[in-house]
Amino acid sequence: MLLKEKKTWALPYSAVTPKADYLNRRDILKAMGMAAAAGTGLAMGFRPSGARAAGKALEYRKTGYSVDEPLTDRELATQYNNFYEFTTSKEAVVAEARDFNTSPWTVKVSGLADKTGTYDLADLIDYNALEERIYRFRCVETWSMIVPWIGVPLADVVKKLGPQPGAKYVRFQTLVDEEQMPGLNRINIPWPYQEGLRMDEAMNALPLLTVGMYGEILPNQNGAPIRLIVPWKYGFKSIKSIVGLHFTDQEPKTTWNILAPNEYGFYANVNPDVSHPRWSQSSERRLGAGLFDGREDTLFMNGYADEVVSLYDGMDLKKHY
Amino acid sequence: MDINKTLRHGLAKPVLHLLALLPAFWLGWLVLSNDLGANPIERVNRFTGDWALYMLLIALAVTPAKLLSGWKSLPRFRRMLGLYSFFYASLHLTSYLVLDHQLHWGRIIEDITKRPYIMVGLACVIILTMLAVTSPKAAIRKLGAKAWQKLHKLVYAAGCLGVIHYYLLVKADIRQPLLMAGILLLLFGIRFWHHRRAASSPPKKTSVDRPGHAV
Numbered sequence: 368m369l370l371k372e373k374k375t376w377a378l379p380y381s382a383v384t385p386k387a388d389y390l391n392r393r394d395i396l397k398a399m400g401m402a403a404a405a406g407t408g409l410a411m412g413f414r415p416s417g418a419r420a421a422g423k424a425l426e427y428r429k430t431g432y433s434v435d436e437p438l439t440d441r442e443l444a445t446q447y448n449n450f451y452e453f454t455t456s457k458e459a460v461v462a463e464a465r466d467f468n469t470s471p472w473t474v475k476v477s478g479l480a481d482k483t484g485t486y487d488l489a490d491l492i493d494y495n496a497l498e499e500r501i502y503r504f505r506c507v508e509t510w511s512m513i514v515p516w517i518g519v520p521l522a523d524v525v526k527k528l529g530p531q532p533g534a535k536y537v538r539f540q541t542l543v544d545e546e547q548m549p550g551l552n553r554i555n556i557p558w559p560y561q562e563g564l565r566m567d568e569a570m571n572a573l574p575l576l577t578v579g580m581y582g583e584i585l586p587n588q589n590g591a592p593i594r595l596i597v598p599w600k601y602g603f604k605s606i607k608s609i610v611g612l613h614f615t616d617q618e619p620k621t622t623w624n625i626l627a628p629n630e631y632g633f634y635a636n637v638n639p640d641v642s643h644p645r646w647s648q649s650s651e652r653r654l655g656a657g658l659f660d661g662r663e664d665t666l667f668m669n670g671y672a673d674e675v676v677s678l679y680d681g682m683d684l685k686k687h688y
Numbered sequence: 689m690d691i692n693k694t695l696r697h698g699l700a701k702p703v704l705h706l707l708a709l710l711p712a713f714w715l716g717w718l719v720l721s722n723d724l725g726a727n728p729i730e731r732v733n734r735f736t737g738d739w740a741l742y743m744l745l746i747a748l749a750v751t752p753a754k755l756l757s758g759w760k761s762l763p764r765f766r767r768m769l770g771l772y773s774f775f776y777a778s779l780h781l782t783s784y785l786v787l788d789h790q791l792h793w794g795r796i797i798e799d800i801t802k803r804p805y806i807m808v809g810l811a812c813v814i815i816l817t818m819l820a821v822t823s824p825k826a827a828i829r830k831l832g833a834k835a836w837q838k839l840h841k842l843v844y845a846a847g848c849l850g851v852i853h854y855y856l857l858v859k860a861d862i863r864q865p866l867l868m869a870g871i872l873l874l875l876f877g878i879r880f881w882h883h884r885r886a887a888s889s890p891p892k893k894t895s896v897d898r899p900g901h902a903v
Contacts, residue, residue: 443726446725446726447725447727451860457726458726508859510726510730553861554861642798642802644802644803644804645803645857645859646803647795647798647802647803649795649798650795652727652729652730652788654726654727655726656728656729657728658719658724658728658732659787661787661788661789661790662788662789662790
């Protein structure tokens with residue numbers, strides 16, 4: 368059974384799998400030292416830092432999930448972020464999240480599933496099964512990027528947790544930590560940030576529980592240490608820094624839907640034909656495009672219609688936006 | 689008073705021109721050095737819109753500042769500051785039409801008709817354009833002082849529309865637009881308070897919006 372309690376002999380996965388450690392014996396010894404310190408330190412309320420530092424290389428396999436366009440520069444994808452728990456300024460998230468401590472990290476699984484409980488990150492995600500998928504990412508604010516994410520299919524994790532037949536939806540929650548997240552009190556949002564998927568959406572092959580990007584562990588500002596990527600939906604569905612997974616028979620309340628129900632629906636599928644009260648969704652600006660490059664046409668379901676459109680058979684997508 | 693002398697100095701206006709153009713130079717520098725960040729068009733849209741609104745608020749602050757400080761020569765800068773608001777608003781509109789939508793009129797018309805914040809912003813620019821076109825002294829003579837003054841009262845509407853435009857476009861963090869709204873209300877409050885005081889002591893002559901000085 369996977370429980371929160373950490374054995375003192377257990378190394379954090381970062382001490383075992385990352386390539387940098389694998390390649391550098393001195394680092395591995397250092398990491399082991401840290402793990403030992405973490406084991407004893409935890410009991411005294413001491414928070415180990417650096418044991419799972421962002422930016423470390425990951426081991427993963429390539430997949431056929433790709434986009435026929437150049438990747439967005441890593442610099443851009445990691446320095447232009449929406450992460451309101453830190454700040455509403457996209458350019459400033461990287462600085463505000465620099466000292467965000469994501470180790471240790473646990474995810475609480477609750478609701479209509481057989482294997483509920485609190486999991487250490489390394490117990491929830493099989494770090495030996497990491498894969499890279501290059502996906503389009505489309506923000507509702509009409510900017511977009513193409514990013515190589517690293518993670519495991521959400522469906523695999525969900526299956527492992529044994530959802531019960533009554534589970535119709537899965538709800539995700541982001542960490543709320545006032546000491547580490549200076550943006551929480553600056554803005555009137557009912558924290559924690561939460562998002563959800565219908566069970567059949569969660570079991571689709573595309574959603575990726577993501578722990579890395581560009582070959583490395585996820586940077587703090589991009590939702591370390593674990594986030595969701597749902598490539599056919601607007602970016603706000605791809606919730607960051609997840610601490611909770613809840614299986615339920617009710618459609619979960621989602622944060623942006625609570626804030627502005629006429630603007631953000633539960634489904635939030637990328638759809639150029641359904642215009643948003645604030646932005647036309649028919650076109651988008653690719654990050655890295657020059658000042659005079661203009662916009663590109665937005666694709667239905669962000670280009671993933673073949674894989675997902677059957678999920679919405681018989682639904683009026685203008686009504687269920 | 690010394691301050692008024694300084695304000696009337698021949699260099700006062702050139703210095704103010706330079707200051708008012710600094711943001712434009714800064715933007716030009718960012719463009720040339722390719723330092724506009726991940727989303728350059730968004731950055732230019734924001735930058736020019738911010739400065740159009742700042743300049744409008746500064747122009748609207750001239751009269752209240754005169755009333756509070758007694759520096760009678762301040763209003764000689766008011767028209768100029770208003771024109772700079774128009775200048776940045778024009779850049780803002782150009783950025784929206786040319787850079788963002790590449791003069792794709794179908795998209796632009798859809799945007800205007802469907803999105804209130806675009807409508808409000810456009811109304812603001814139209815007002816600023818009318819005021820800018822009628823800002824030369826010749827226009828005052830042509831329109832007559834009274835009609836001209838009436839027309840230029842629209843600057844208050846432009847201020848409100850500019851702030852509403854900003855308020856409508858932000859997603860959730862409304863602190864900045866609320867700050868702008870607060871400043872606008874404060875400026876209106878000072879005028880209102882002064883008018884009431886002036887009304888209760890009639891002999892003192894204070895023509896706040898004398899033609900030729902207003903925006």
